Amino acid sequence: MDGLTQLAELLREFPGIGPRQARRLAFYLVRRDRNWVDSFAKTLLTAKSEVRTCTSCMRLFPATGDAVDCNICTNPSRDTAMLLLVEKDVDLENIERTGAYSGLYFVVGGTTSALDKDPARSIRLRELEQRIKNSDLREVVLALSATTEGDETATFLRDHIETKVDTKTVTITHLGRGLSTGTELEYVDKDTMRNALSGRN
Ligand SMILES: [Zn+2]
Numbered sequence: 484m485d486g487l488t489q490l491a492e493l494l495r496e497f498p499g500i501g502p503r504q505a506r507r508l509a510f511y512l513v514r515r516d517r518n519w520v521d522s523f524a525k526t527l528l529t530a531k532s533e534v535r536t537c538t539s540c541m542r543l544f545p546a547t548g549d550a551v552d553c554n555i556c557t558n559p560s561r562d563t564a565m566l567l568l569v570e571k572d573v574d575l576e577n578i579e580r581t582g583a584y585s586g587l588y589f590v591v592g593g594t595t596s597a598l599d600k601d602p603a604r605s606i607r608l609r610e611l612e613q614r615i616k617n618s619d620l621r622e623v624v625l626a627l628s629a630t631t632e633g634d635e636t637a638t639f640l641r642d643h644i645e646t647k648v649d650t651k652t653v654t655i656t657h658l659g660r661g662l663s664t665g666t667e668l669e670y671v672d673k674d675t676m677r678n679a680l681s682g683r684n
Contacts, residue, residue: 541590562586564621574668596635629662656683
């Protein structure tokens with residue numbers, strides 16, 4: 484396999500990239516000059532070496548020193564009795580950008596459904612159980628995309644969490660209306676997200 488084809492194959496592994504787009508990106512990259520490609524490669528390696536997974540919320544964060552938890556999880560002004568579950572890091576960033584949520588997060592890392600024979604392979608189920616165990620939660624917000632996968636994941640998570648917490652003290656809510664069907668959370672604009680957060684039920 485020639486270098487260009489190999490590059491295109493790698494790019495195909497990116498989320499949302501099909502074979503034609505991968506090929507187009509590969510051409511684009513090799514057309515750039517040597518310096519740009521060098522700096523691109525270095526930037527990628529630096530980002531990779533600086534980023535760590537937060538042991539508490541599982542999001543990736545640029546770590547300094549030997550911090551194991553991110554700046555959100557260690558921020559004393561966040562409401563530790565609220566835990567909002569998202570599928571991926573970009574969803575968390577999108578919600579964080581609204582400034583309308585002051586609790587903590589957990590990145591489940593994928594989608595699943597009741598038909599999934601081994602959901603722990605699709606989402607961070609064990610880590611989530613650890614996270615909610617022994618924590619003084621008042622509310623768990625299920626903030627999944629308004630897609631079939633998102634809905635099925637939310638249903639699965641609700642049922643599962645209900646077996647792990649005292650449902651008399653912990654309320655499980657979903658993002659409110661305003662998210663039209665088929666909407667991926669990462670593409671939701673600020674105002675819509677703010678409404679969805681305040682209208683959770
Ligand atoms: Zn964190």
